Amino acid sequence: MPNLKKIVGIVALMVVSLGLIGCGEKKEKVSIKGSDTLVNLAQKWVEVYGAEHKDVAFEVGGGGSGVGIKGMMNGTVKMATASRAVKPKEAEAIKKKFGKDAMPHVVALDALAIYVHKDNPLNEISIDQLKGIYGKDRTITKWSQLGVTVKPDEISLWNRQNSSGTYAYFQKTVLGKNGEFTLDAKSASGSKEIVEAIETDISALGYSGMGYKTDGVKWLKVKKTADSPAVEPSEKTAQDKSYPVSRPLRIYTIGEPVGASKAFLDWVKSSGGQKIVKEMGYVRIGSDKKPS
Amino acid sequence: MSQAPTQPAPDPRRRKPVVPMLLDKSEPFVQTMIRLCGWSAILFVLAIFFFVFKEALPVLNDLDLGEFFTSDQWRPTSEVKEQFGIFALLAGTLSVTALAMLIAVPLGLGAAVYVSEFASPKVKESLKIIIELLAAIPSVVWGFIGMAVLAPIIKTQLGTSDGVNILNGGIILALMSIPIIVSVGEDALRAVPDSYREAAIALGASRWEVVAKVLFPAAKSGLLAAVLLGVGRAIGETMAVLMATGHKPMTPGSIFDPVQTLTATIAAELGEVFQGGTHYRVLFLIGIVLFVITFIVNLTADIVVKGIKGKTNE
Structure with a gap:
């Protein structure tokens, strides 16, 4: 029994440390949180996009538009999904803290x-x-x-x-x-x-x-x-x-998005991301993309 | 071990064996640890008090407390005029809790008596397991049962305009508090010495007389504790009432009206509120109101239990 425990312990330690190495080395973390209206959609986007971009660790959560924006203010959320525009009070707080504006990106209707x-x-x-x-x-x-x-x-x-x-x-x-x-x-x-x-x-x-x-x-x-x-x-x-x-559904970023966030947002707005919007029962942005 | 076997008469100062000596030495350490545990519990409570009060108190400057308690206009996010009146919410909490207790106390105590006094050992064991299982159901699941199962039944059977209402919330809360009342009540009844029962039976008492006239008075404070724990569960419950009561901020006129409770208000609104704003602070003030309600319940219980003890000691 003690032997078994030891072995289990060592294996667990190895797994954990492997995981840590994996995280530390290359994975960029992107947390997308906010609107309950958008949470299923964001989850699906991340599933599909994440399957091809294993170097980014996405984290999706709901709770409401306010929760996402609040998370962005205190730095725990990189992209806030929102079914409403950022309120003046919130915009002011973000500007004050980060020196950048909260940038809206319409991702679906x-x-x-x-x-x-x-x-x-x-x-x-x-x-x-x-x-x-x-x-x-x-x-x-x-x-x-x-x-x-x-x-x-x-x-x-x-x-x-x-x-x-x-x-x-x-x-x-x-x-x-x-x-x-x-x-x-x-x-x-x-x-x-x-x-x-x-x-x-x-x-x-x-x-x-x-x-x-x-x-x-x-x-x-x-x-x-x-x-x-x-x-x-x-x-x-x-x-x-x-x-x-x-109404438009938006993802907010602090300032212009860069790196993994930008790549993700570009994909979301492309036909690949918008196809999922339709599949999930929402409305695709802009009628310039050929209607079906 | 270190003592040589050749020494038959040991030095009296060394008479103590090694292990108890170590225990002696560690005694102060253990004492400190236990004291620390005790104090930390108090410290946590104080810290919670401090935090809740710190968040809530600044709002008293720009909130009319009279209006806070007597107005039934709960419009915390209105862009026209924010209004913070919790009368309807207070009425919601009290009505749902009262109905839940009206159902749960007789059922719970009855079940406790049955399990402890009347059930055969086999039935007793299986009942106890089932009741414990009932206590393990998460509150969200209870809420869902209220909304998806109980609501349509209430609506079609009673023909009310709403299926989610005080009745629904009361039944769900009662079902959630019964396991606590049963298990604590059963413990209290079992703690009554068998000699009491034997004496009563020897005097020719029926089983019911034994329960009503001997066991209940003897186990009074334990049974009261059971009921109060049930009340605490009912007042503090959040998720289940949020779903089963309909969450409508209006003072109820009958038990078929939907209501909104204080706890559910905090749960539904705190997540999205602007931190540090009036709405945020008012929600913490509601937390204090809940504190006060619980405190009053506990205090009354203490006084009642002491009263009972005084009487039985005579």
Whole structure:
């Protein structure tokens, strides 16, 4: 037994030291953290890109746009993924600490889809109606007010937690610059959780990224005004901006990216990286790359 | 070993064997180590106190405490007007905890009595294993069960507009606290000497009378500790309530309303908050509020236990 222990110990030591040598010698570490909306996509990028670039050790994490930007401020994150723009306060802190600006790189587009349960009879909704549902005044609280019969009639409303980038974006886009959310909504702490909650709730309504659709839920077509056509969220409608609730997803770096970060970002924006964007249910940047 | 066998009458000063002598010598060292362990526990608690207070206190300059406790407007990230009113969150925490205890205490103590007094040895062993297994389920899993399994059941069976609500959170929290109540309560009951039971049975008491009139009074403080540990678990729980209660910052009107609890608020918002800002500090202030609630619970428990002890000593 003691012998066995010794052997195991020595082997473990060898493995660890080998690992250390490997790290110390050539691997450059790049940590990509932030938006929950982007975490699956970033993970996939790193998987594919990393398979061909073994000299770079990528590390991907979520937690929210704010977490990534905060990590960048204290130096633990090299690239911050964000579904919102950096706030003036944050930009100032970064500039002060590093002497460089936080540089945005648009890496994908995201159309925020309005989700309902798959058996919900409603098919389209206007921005004004959304405002009535989500706004502080709550002029719409029942499905019958939207012209459909759902049992129970009360809209079971889902929001995101108030610190998420998706929440802030939806607020600005749907409720307007000075619009306030109603407090009469449940909140989910992730893009995926909100869809999971709607799956099991016939009278639920919520919003989340396009990439999170499952068989248990469906998208509503969105009308900019009561008279304009109802637009389904899709790559085309997000790129030509006819779908009213779409936004750019960004990766922030401190100053111009260099070395491995630059190579990675260039690849992400190339057709190789953008192919994955499409596969994961997001929208590719720019329609100049040939549409399909 | 070093002593020559030819010396039959050893020097009295050398009578002590080597090992105990070493122990004697190491005694001060061991004492210091143990003292250090004890002090470090206190030190950690103080350090946590210091840190939480240090982060929270600066906010008192620009926060109206009256509004903080009585307003139900929780809008910490509003760009129009930031509002920090925790009344609804406080109501959320208290209502979910109260409901959880209403379910968990009778069930937990009942199960403890059954396991300790009535179950056959075989049943007892398997029950104990299963209950311990119940305690090992991570809270995220509990939350998921609440959201994905319990919520649709509540919604369709009771016809409420929300499946995730106080009832859901209360049931999930109760299920999470029951294992603690059962195992601590069972220990307390087992600690009652058998002579008590024998004496009661000899006097003609039924099994139920033995439990109600002999065991419960004898094990009172242990059972109370079991209940309080359960309360602590329920108040402090974060992930499960975050998912099962719906996380809606409104004062509830019935147990079918979704609520947002203090712990879940910290968990959901601290990660993305601007460090050093008002929102950040207010979240730490909520931490202090939780401290105070727990302190009151523990203090009440202490007083109650002392009261019980005083009575039984008479």
